[in-house]
Amino acid sequence: MDKKLLEEINHLHAQVCGGLSDPKRIAMLYALAEGPKSVMELAETLAAPQPTISRHLKILRERGMVIAKREGANIIYTLGDKRIIRALDLLREVLADHLNKRSALAEAIA
Amino acid sequence: MDKKLLEEINHLHAQVCGGLSDPKRIAMLYALAEGPKSVMELAETLAAPQPTISRHLKILRERGMVIAKREGANIIYTLGDKRIIRALDLLREVLADHLNKRSALAEAIA
DNA sequence: TATACATATTCGCATTTGCGAATATATCAA
DNA sequence: TTGATATATTCGCAAATGCGAATATGTATA
Secondary structure (H helix, E strand, C coil): CCHHHHHHHHHHHHHHHHCCCCHHHHHHHHHHHCCCEEHHHHHHHHCCCHHHHHHHHHHHHHCCCEEEEEECCEEEEEECCHHHHHHHHHHHHHHHHHHHHHHHHHHHHC | CCHHHHHHHHHHHHHHHHCCCCHHHHHHHHHHHCCCEEHHHHHHHHCCCHHHHHHHHHHHHHCCCEEEEEECCEEEEEECCHHHHHHHHHHHHHHHHHHHHHHHHHHHHC
């Protein structure tokens, strides 16, 4: 594959990963993993103002990570791909292992 | 679990994900998936200046995503956890599917 | 010790990101 | 049409991020 093309792919890849690099978006994706939700429901679940939720949803939408469907006055959001949750779970395991190693080190010193 | 604690975990989770949200870091992680490499080797592989590589390595190191080991004058970096690559692969699949849907739509219009 | 080589860090700067507040748009119901 | 409700967007700003250039640190070797 072309060098330039590879860089472009990594750029898009990074954008998808960037969709996960915010605590609220992570919480939103896990919430949607439980089932479709309206913007208001998400705002309630996350205890965050509606405009904030909408802005984050836009970011996820642009990356195909959530899907919007209008239902009357509401807009129902659905998780775009279950593999997103699998990736999140894997990375949470990585985090857990790292924290365990760190705290094991800390105890060894004390 | 406590609300505040959950937020703190999501924050750390987001930091790990943030480690993936840069094209160069993605390229570096895939390069390290092939085997351990020194900073210079990484700089060559990515065709990027050494200080840039070192700065990105610091970010990955802080998140436990790579491990540094000194060998004489060199410092050899190793992938910290293979699950990172699995997560990256999953997200690349998500990207591919999204792009396919998009281009299918584009063709349907044309 | 002096010199070369490998890696890390700092600085100044431009870009991006997330947020609150305010406002716009869309849909339904009376 | 008017009002109420749900969602999206814009604006100004503060904080975070990435980068090139320069410099510092650490290690081996002569």
